[in-house]
Amino acid sequence: MASVVLENVWVSFPIYSAANRSLKNRLIQSATGGTIRADTVSQRIPVVQALQDVSLRLKDGDRLGLIGHNGAGKTTLLRVLAGIYEPNSGRVKTQGRVAPLFDIALGMNLESTGYENIILRGLFLGLKRKEIRAMMDEIAEFTELGEFLNLPIRTYSAGMQMRLAFAVSTSVVPDILLLDEGIGVGDAAFLHKARVRLDRFTEQVPIIVLSSHSEDLVRSMCPNSLLMEHGRVVFAGPTDEALERYRALRGW
């Protein structure tokens, strides 16, 4: 059984290079982004408070949308769930294999060939070398990169790199899938192929968390959502209600 538990998670980013004087002893809140404040310990280094006291619990069958303004903390939350960021405080416990379908270049090496990167990204996703080898032909075929798979991926266009990462990331069904609508996947033909693969793939995933600005996408995929504002969860519940509250908060 897959599960996700987050308890009172806080994440902040110290900004070492910022012009500190203007921020000192002030709390700054703009329409977008997390909360900027002087560091509570040193009172000198400003920090962006990206997540504030976030708790959530997910089990098999759950599909959770993340809704909120630019800089509300959605991607940061996905990165915490993926184990990419450690919270400053609070507890994160995931049970099951987590696959992030964002930060698509993670685990890949620009100097290595396409084939080598299939292995690298596969290992990053928690697969065994043997498992990756067994799927190599299918993954290679799906990318349609042909001979390019023998070249270092620094010679690829952004769309070509995306094809490769997408093909590996969707080759095995994970227990917990983390999605960001921001992943573009190449040209129109590939986009269609990718959608079909993604639909088939997502049906089988026990837990999905999707961050998106597309109301239609969140509504179609996630019965429940978190509404985030400046790093805080301000509502957790049915997606329709979360979207309504979001519009009201933003004055639409």
Ligand SMILES: Nc1ncnc2c1ncn2[C@@H]1O[C@H](COP(=O)(O)OP(=O)(O)OP(=O)(O)O)[C@@H](O)[C@H]1O
């Ligand atoms: N690596 C980082 N260093 C410093 N600040 C960061 C970093 N990553 C995120 N932040 C800050 O944390 C806050 C939350 O950012 P995050 O990317 O989680 O927002 P988001 O909800 O995904 O936004 P968007 O909808 O624009 O993608 C923002 O204020 C951002 O400036």
